[in-house]
Amino acid sequence: MNAEIELKLLFQLEQQQTLISLLDSLPNSEQQACRKLSNAYFDTPDLQLRLWDMGLRVRGCDGKREQTIKTAGTVIGGIHSRPEYNLDIDQAEPDLNLFPSNIWPDAANITAVQSQLTCLFDTDFERRTWHIYVDESLVEVALDIGEVSVTRDGETKSEPICELEFELMAGKTGALIELGIKVAETIPMRLGKASKAFRGYRLAAQSSPLSLEVLEFIALEAGQDLKQTLTSLLSTGLDRWQQLEAMILETDVHSLEQVPTLCYRLRACIRLLRCTLEQFNLLSDSLNANFDSIEGHLSFVETGLSLSEVLSHNCQLIAKQPTKAKLAEQALRALQQLSISSLMQKMLADTCYGSLQLSLVDLLFAIRAGETRVDIKTDLKTFADQMQEASWQKILGLMPSEADLTSCEYQSFARALDDSIFVGVAYGELYTRQSRDAFRAPWQDLVLGIRTLAAYRQLAHISKSLDIDISDWLQNKEESLVFAMEHSRRSALSNLPYWR
Template identity: 85%
Template sequence: MNAEIELKLFFHLEQQQVLIELLDSLPDSEQKACRKLSNAYFDTPDLQLRRWDMGLRVRGCNGKREQTIKTAGTVIGGIHSRPEYNIDIDINEPKLNLFPKNIWPNTANIAAVQSRLACLFDTDFERRTWHIYVDESLVEVALDIGKVSVSREGEIKSEPICELEFELMAGKTGALIDLGLKVAETIPVRLGKASKAQRGYRLAAQSSPLSLEVLEFIALEPGQDLKQTLISLLSTGLERWQQLEAMILETDAYSLKQEPMLCYRLRACVRLLRCTLGQFNLLSESLVAKFDAIEGHLGFVETGLSLAEILSQNCQLIARQPQKAKLAEQALSSLQQLSISSLMQKMLADTGYGSLQLSLVDLLFAIRAGESRVNFNINAKTDLKTFADQLQESSWQKILALMPSEADLSSREYKSFARALDDSIFVGVAYGELYTKQSRDMFRAPWQDLVLGIRTLAAYRQLAQIGESLDIDISDWLQSKEESLVFAMEHSRRSALSNQPYWR
């Protein structure tokens, strides 16, 4: 049995030669043989192995075959660790009884599973490998170019494979991240969360579509220390970032109108990570610059959300407008012209994107290892609940300063406060699980309503621009709608400000 510890990066095929030259040029780098690998993945029709969190394949290379089963493992910040068992065979079908008996669940009927095995999908790729020493650690780097494919009823569906894997052969996990950062500084990459097997299952329509409905509260335990809290916040934030990134890139699965909200949620994950590092005094100038660059790429989010809001729920926002059809048509055209997919690809083509992801992984593992370079400058004796209370109170005081109850706020002022409201909500997302659900949710509800109100005000401004471009005068109607909404938001805000904070 081997336990793989690996880091996976995705990149674009046109960067292949640059990548090869970079890996060849690294100190203590030795290029190994280039091999063609064919892999057939097996499971039962009801996906019994997948339900056991196992992956089964038969790999062919140079006339030899090997069956491999991978059992349940972990993924932390993009670093994969998973036990695997490899056995040489002389046929194309796997034999489960060749694997150790102790890997199976106690109640498993292996003979029954064996009788129902079938090939679900294939991965075929060319693998070029290097052995690279990083200080005292040895890393095998594998460059895989090929495809994952599914054959069903005579039709073949496929997706390209373009991956770089760093597997730790000996030494420290940090060596994987060091090499990954060197690559990320040279070519655009992104953390690879999905394995080839996971991609194959999805392509075969044998797994649920990716989903992440909301920024759910992060699971924290009141008794855990601040170090473990920071590890939980960073690892969860990175996982959600990768999940949303994958959802956005699966363009066939999501409609044009859903893209803005997915991008909004991705930006929220990035902002949550930034907010967390700020709370623990870990935002270096380098990290700030990288976060700012991502924010710059996501500058389209507000426009996209406004256009999507106009088009949502059968254009309910403009349902009573005589010119509804023309306004909706122009909103749809503007959303198409925004070309969110292209803007996302531009962001992924920025080397700062993958570099930020890997810098966060590097920081995460440095915290786990207790490295001296990570200094929170926080009293180690502070318990989590006290720390969370202080953060909630600080965030609350900022909101009170921006939005005093005696002041009347305008539509423009609400727009300018949107980021501050976001940051305050992120504090609640990070630490909300430490508090009683009823009091927490009652307190947060009106503030979340204000966020939705700000989004609708932005949609009204977008409608004003659309009306002008079409020479349709809806200014009086928009002014009336905006005034009514601001009046309602003012009532909600004053009510919210009078509520007793749940952390006190």
């Protein structure tokens, strides 16, 4: 048995030659043979191996075949660690009985599973490898270019493979991250969460669609220390970031209205990571600069959300407008012209994106290893209370109960409200659900109200461009909404905070 410890990065095909030149030029780099690998992935029709968190393949290379099974492993901040068993075979079909008997779950009927095995998908790619020494550690770097494909009923579907894998052959895990950062500082890269097998299952429609509510509370336990808390917050944030990124890139063009919300959740996840580093006094100037750069790339989110709000629920916001059809058509056109897909690709092409991801992975492992210390001398519950109280006092300063707020003021406070909600997302699981949810509900309503106010502002631009006068209607809707929000805000301010 081998235990793979690897880091996977994704890149664009046009960067291939630049990447090869860079890897050739690195100190202590030795290029190895270039091989063509064909891989057939097997499972039963009811995906029994997948249910056991196992992956089975037969790999062909240079006229030889090898069967491999990977068992349940872990992914922490983009570093994959998964036990695997490799055996040479002389046939195209795998033989499960050749693997050690102790890898299977208790009472598993391997004979029955073997009889039902079928090839679900293939991954075929050219692999170019390097052995690179990083201090006293040896890393194998594999550049894979090819495709994952599924053939069913005579029809073939495929997706490209452009991956760079760093596998630790000997030494310390930190060598993977150090080498990854060196590459990502020069060539646009991003963490790769999904394995080739996972992508194959999805392409074969044998895996459920990606889904994630990014503002779900993070699982923390009252008894853990702040070091454990910080690693949980960072690893969960990185995991959600990668999943949201995949959801955005895989969203069908016909689901254009969903993309702004996914991008909002992506930005929320990144902001939560930034907020966490700030709370633990770990937000360096270089990290801060990369966060700022990504914020700049995501500056379209508010406009996208406003347009999406106009179009949502069959344009319910403008349902009673006689000119609904024209307004909706123009809103859709504006959303299309925003070209979110191109803006996302531009962000991914910025080296700050992958560099920030890898820097956070580096920090995460440094904390786990004790190389970066958490010097805050308090227990988790007290720390959580302090963070939420500080956030609450900021909100009180911005919107005191005796002040009357305007539509513009509410929209200017959107970021502060978001940040306050993120603090609750991080530590909310430490408190009783009833008191926590009752306190948070009116503030979440205010956030939705602010989004609707922004949609009204967007409608003002749209109607003006169409030479349609709905100014009186918009003013009445805005004034009514602000009146309701003011009532909700004063009610919310009178509630006792659940952390006190």
